[in-house]
Amino acid sequence: MFISGIGGQGIQLMGKVLALGAIAENLFVQLTGEYGGAMRGGSTVAAVVIGAERLRALPVVSEGGAALLMHDKFVDESVMPKLRPGSLIVAESSIVDLLPDLDGHHVIPFPAKTIALEIGNAQSTGLVLLAAYCAITGLVDVESLVTAMKQVVPSYRRQHVEANEKALRAGFEAAPRLAAPVSFEVVA
Amino acid sequence: MALRLMDGSQAIAEAAIAAGLKFYSGYPMSPATDLLEQMASRLPQAGGVCINAETEIGGVNMALGAAVTGFRAASGSCGQGLALMQEAIAEAALNETPLVIFNMARNQQDYFQATRGGGWGDYRTITLAPKDVPEAVELTQLLFHLTDKYRVPGILLGDNLIARTQVGVNVAPIDFGALPAKDWALDGTMGGTGKSRSIFTFAYGKHNEPGLGPTYHWRKIAEKFETIAAEEVRWEEGDCDDAEIVVTAFGTGGKFVEFVARQLRAEGVKIGWFRPITLWPFPGAALEKATARARKVLVFELNAGQMIDDVRLNVADRHKVQAIGGISFDASGLNLGPYMNAPVLRRRIEAAIAGQPLPDVAHAQGEH
Incomplete structure (x- = not known):
């Protein structure tokens, strides 16, 4: 699956939290990031491959079955052509x-920004959306996401841990649980 | 078995430490900088030393000095930095010092540099090219074993995708069997204990203790490389038995080729794949066998044509061999370009099978 947005939205953080959350649930994971030279507003995509068995995924992900989108910019080239028909x-x-x-x-559609504003932290929109995706698919439990987020946040950003946790839990709660349950495809 | 999410640089550093690495000295250059950073943070915790040297030449020679004391030592950079290290690598080969070098290359243009070497003298360099991060963990440990076993330098040839792709991996020490004692190592005792050793490239000896002399010293070195060539060949192949088309590639490219070949095979195309794991010694006899019945042998490498020389040397009919790779960088010049992508590779394989011109893809120009 692809997570896409623009530089500054925390796309790579979302990818890392999802990957670490999946690892914590004994799934196999590959995470690759595509982003330009540290530029705000530039294209940024995290490609996360998750499976129940050892992955055969390539480190350049050319095809996927799901996308988590934070911005409309760039997706026409970076994500949409890579989605299989019927993608989530x-x-x-x-x-x-x-x-x-x-x-x-x-x-x-999921009102992640509205929820993030309600809990008083617009910056955590990405984590709200990530948690919603996990609730919708049943891919990773919210407790694993919270643990993963705590691993990712560096020591000098500890003050954000509490707000981030609130965001994850709010997104997970508000999402339609198992509206599109995940199924792992077996590649030949 | 608990997996940990690590990028390739982190996983290689952990694997090296699991193999007993005690000294690393390198010089930063993207995409090899990440490995140096990992070593800098992890080696001291593991009882080792990591030095960010003043140059690549300084770094590799410090590692050579550390290796002479019998500790496992390594250096690393990317292709350009490896070019600067050639003299020390040759020296390690000729004075029989185990030395591991990591080349986290920007592309696949270092095949010649790794397998032919740029130093002087009759020597070769064991070169292992992992296809992905889990294999890099295994081959890193194997390389320390082989370089100790034969007292030679060895190169782990990776790239940006291996250095930076994050995967769940398990780094556990691998036991490759017993090794000879390092009775040649300098141990710091000088004059009197009789344990000090002079490691000297030319075993010309002295008047009262004649050495092998130049001819027999160099013959001994050459015989050792013949032994390695005979005994340490490694490769991976699939579906070659009845294949009309065999596609070869090394490193990351081999993983892409395997993926696409499996796709095509599932659709009924009689295609096989062959990936050298040791670039030197090149698995020539195995390749000859794997391609015996093939109508075409396709070589996918992101350079102007380097491994293809070894393929032509070993495939029985060299006219069957065709390049389907080419030079392909991303806009930064630090990473593999758009050819390293399954759909692109597939179109190139299909065109080659059909005898059509290879389709190109757009490469960015002038972006920074």
């Missing part, structure tokens, strides 16, 4: 109308 797209509600090429996919 969980997108921040405010950008859904701007997204290209949604035909044939299962799109679930």
Whole structure:
């Protein structure tokens, strides 16, 4: 699956939290990031491959079955052409109308930004959306996400741990649980 | 078996430490910098020393000095840095010092540099090219074993994708069997104990203690490399028995080739894949056998054509051999380019099978 947005939204953090959360649940994981030279507003994609068995995934992920979208910019090139028909797209509600090429996919808009603002931390929108995706798919439990987030946040950003945890729990709670349960595909 | 999420640089550092690495000295250069950073943070915790040297030349020679004392030592950089290290690598080969060098290369243009070497004298360099992070963990440990076993330098040839892809891996020490005692090592005792050793490239001896002399010293070194070539060949292959098309590639490229070949095989194409794990010694006899019935032998490498020389040397009919790779960088120049992508590779294989011109993809120009 692909997590996509623009530089500064915490896309790579979302990828890392998901990967560590999945590892904690004894799943096999590959995480690769595609982003330019540390530029705010630039294209940033995290490709996360998760499986129940040892992965055969390539480190350049050319195809996927799910996307978690934080911004409409760049996705026409970086994500949409790589999605198989019938992919699950969980997108921040405010950008859904701007997204290209949604035909044939299962799109679930989620008001992550609104929830993040309600709990008083707009910066945590990405984590709200990530937790919602995990609730919708049943991929990783919220407790594993919280543990993973604590591993990722560096010591000099400890003050954000509490707000991040709140964001993960709020997103997980508000999402339609198992609306699109995950199934691992077996590649030949 | 608990897996830990690590990028390749971290996993290789952990594997080296599991193998008993005690000294690392390198010089930063992307994408090899991550490995140096990992060594800097982890080696001291494991009772070792990591030095960010003033140059690649300083770094590799410090590692050579450390290795002479019998400790496992390594240096590393990317291709350009390896070029600067060639003299020390040759010296390690000729004075019989185990030395591990990590080349986290920017592309696949270092095949010649690794397998032919740039130093002087009759020597070769064991070169292991992992296809992914879990294999890098295994081959890193194997390389320390082989370099100790034969008292030679060895190179682990990786790339940006191996250095930076994060996967769940388990790094556990691997037992490759017993090794001869390092009775040649300098142990710091000088004059009187009789344990000090002079390690000297030329075993020319002295008047009262004649050595092997130049001819027999160099013959002994050459015989050792012949032994390695005979006994340490490693490769991986699949579906070659009835294959009309065999595709070869090394390192990360081998993983992509295997993936696409399996896809095509599932669709009924009689295709096989062959990946040298040791680039030197090159698995020539195995490749000859694997390609015996093939109509075409395709070589996928992201360079202007380097491994293809070894393929042509070993495939019975060299006219069957065709390059399907090419130079392909990303816009930064630090990473493999758009050819290293399954759909692109697939189109190139299909075109080669059909005898059509290879389709290209757009490469970014002038971006920074």
